[in-house]
Amino acid sequence: MFPYLTLLLSERASQQARASGLSQQDILNKPGANQSVHTVSTSYPQQLVDPRIATETRRTKMICAQILGGLVVSAMVPVLVYQGWWAFVSLSTLLLSLTVVQVAMKAALHDGLPYPYSLTALHMLLTVLTAFAAGPPRPGELRMALQTLPPSAAGGGAVLLHNVALTQASVSFVTMLGSCTPVVTYCMELAVGSRDATWKSAVPVLMGCLGGVLCVRGEHSASLLAVVLVLLGCTSRGVKSIWQQRLIFLEQLGPARLAAWAAVWTLLLTLPFAIVWEGASLFRAMPGASKHALCATLISCVAAVLLNLSQWTSMRYLGPVMQQMFGNLQLVFVLILAAVWLDEACSPEQVLGTVILVVGVLVAKAAPEKVHSARKSRLSQVPQPGYQATETARRTKSETA
Numbered sequence: 001m002f003p004y005l006t007l008l009l010s011e012r013a014s015q016q017a018r019a020s021g022l023s024q025q026d027i028l029n030k031p032g033a034n035q036s037v038h039t040v041s042t043s044y045p046q047q048l049v050d051p052r053i054a055t056e057t058r059r060t061k062m063i064c065a066q067i068l069g070g071l072v073v074s075a076m077v078p079v080l081v082y083q084g085w086w087a088f089v090s091l092s093t094l095l096l097s098l099t100v101v102q103v104a105m106k107a108a109l110h111d112g113l114p115y116p117y118s119l120t121a122l123h124m125l126l127t128v129l130t131a132f133a134a135g136p137p138r139p140g141e142l143r144m145a146l147q148t149l150p151p152s153a154a155g156g157g158a159v160l161l162h163n164v165a166l167t168q169a170s171v172s173f174v175t176m177l178g179s180c181t182p183v184v185t186y187c188m189e190l191a192v193g194s195r196d197a198t199w200k201s202a203v204p205v206l207m208g209c210l211g212g213v214l215c216v217r218g219e220h221s222a223s224l225l226a227v228v229l230v231l232l233g234c235t236s237r238g239v240k241s242i243w244q245q246r247l248i249f250l251e252q253l254g255p256a257r258l259a260a261w262a263a264v265w266t267l268l269l270t271l272p273f274a275i276v277w278e279g280a281s282l283f284r285a286m287p288g289a290s291k292h293a294l295c296a297t298l299i300s301c302v303a304a305v306l307l308n309l310s311q312w313t314s315m316r317y318l319g320p321v322m323q324q325m326f327g328n329l330q331l332v333f334v335l336i337l338a339a340v341w342l343d344e345a346c347s348p349e350q351v352l353g354t355v356i357l358v359v360g361v362l363v364a365k366a367a368p369e370k371v372h373s374a375r376k377s378r379l380s381q382v383p384q385p386g387y388q389a390t391e392t393a394r395r396t397k398s399e400t401a
Helices: 002-009 011-019 024-029 037-041 051-083 085-110 116-134 141-166 171-178 181-192 199-215 224-247 254-278 281-285 291-318 320-327 330-341 348-374 387-400
Strands: none
Touching (some): 199 348, 224 291
16 A cells, blocks of 8 residues: 555655656665655755654654644544444545545556546446345345436546546645535535535535645646546535435435445446447556556555445435545545655645644534534425335334234
8 A cells, every 4th residue: 555655645756856857767766765755855865864863853753643643533533422433433434445545546547557437447346246245136126226326427427537537637636626525515505405504514614625725735737627527526526425315314225235226327337438438458458567556456446345335324424514524534644644654744734734624524523413403404304215115114114013
C-alpha cells in the first residue's frame, strides 16, 4: 500500500524536478531522493544534515501525525458512543476503503494499466460475487431490486467520472474538488424538500468543505476536463446518496443485498463503455504489467468491494450528508501516512483544515437531533419505497403469531 502513497505524495517533487530539467532517473539518483519533498528540493547534501536536527524534525512530524489522529478519533467517538460498535466499524471500513481505493486506482492507472472502465467493471463484478455469496436471489427479489436501478445509475456514473478524472489530474486535485460533495448534496436535499434550510445544518457542511480543501495540496494547474468530470461526479454522488437513503430500510433485502443489486446495475451500465473503448485490453496487458501495477489492481479490488458494502451499511446510521462529511476524513488518513511512513511534513494549512473538518463533523453530528426533533422534513412525512411492504410483512407476522 505504501509504495502507492509514495507515488501520490511525491508528485509535487517530480513536478519541481521536471521543471528544473531533471529526468526521472536523475530524481532517483539524487541524494535523499527517498526522503521528503523538502529533502529532494534542498541544495545541501544529505551527509551535511545534522542528525540531531533530523531527529528533532522526525519527532515533530510524529507529534503532528498524533495530533491529526487524535482529531479523527474525536470526530468518530460520537458514532461509537451514541450508535454503537456496528456503526463505528461500518464508518471505519468506509474511511479506510475510500482512502485505499483512490490511491490504488491511481497507481494502477499510471503504472501500466490505464483502463478505468474495465477496472470499474471488475470492481463491480467482484462486489456482486461477494454480496451474493450468502445465496442466490430469492423469488420475487428482482422486483424489489429494480428500485435500486436509479441510484445505481447515478453511482456508476460517479465512479466512472471519478476514475476517468484520475487520468487527467492527480489524486490530490480530484480529492480536493471531491470534498465539495457534501455541499452539493445539501443543496440537492434543499431542492427536493428533504431538509430545512437552517444555519445549524448549513454551517457544518460549509466547514467540512473548507476543511477538505485546506487538507489537500492541490496542483497549481489542471485541465478543465478534470474539473468538469469531478463536479459532475459530485452531482451524481449526491443523487445516489439521497436515493439510497430512501431504500436502505427495505427489510426484504438488507444492506448486503442492496449493495449486490446496485453493483449488478452498475456493472451492466459500465460494460458497454469498457467494451467499446477498451475491449479486452486490460486482460491482455496484465501478463506484461509490473508487479506494482498488479498489486495496485488487487488492492483496489479488495478496497472497492469493502467500499461498496460499507456505503450501504453506513448510510443506515449517518444519512447522505453526514456520510459524505465523514468520508472527507479520509483526507486526514493520507496526511497521517505521509508523516509517519514518508517523512512528509504537515503544513499549517493542512492542520488548520483538519481542525475545521473535524469541528464541522462534530457540530453536524450534534445538530440534526435538535433540528429534526423540532421540525420534521417534508420527505420524512411521505412513506418511502418499501415502507408499505414492511408494514404489511409486520402485520402478517403479528396475525400468524
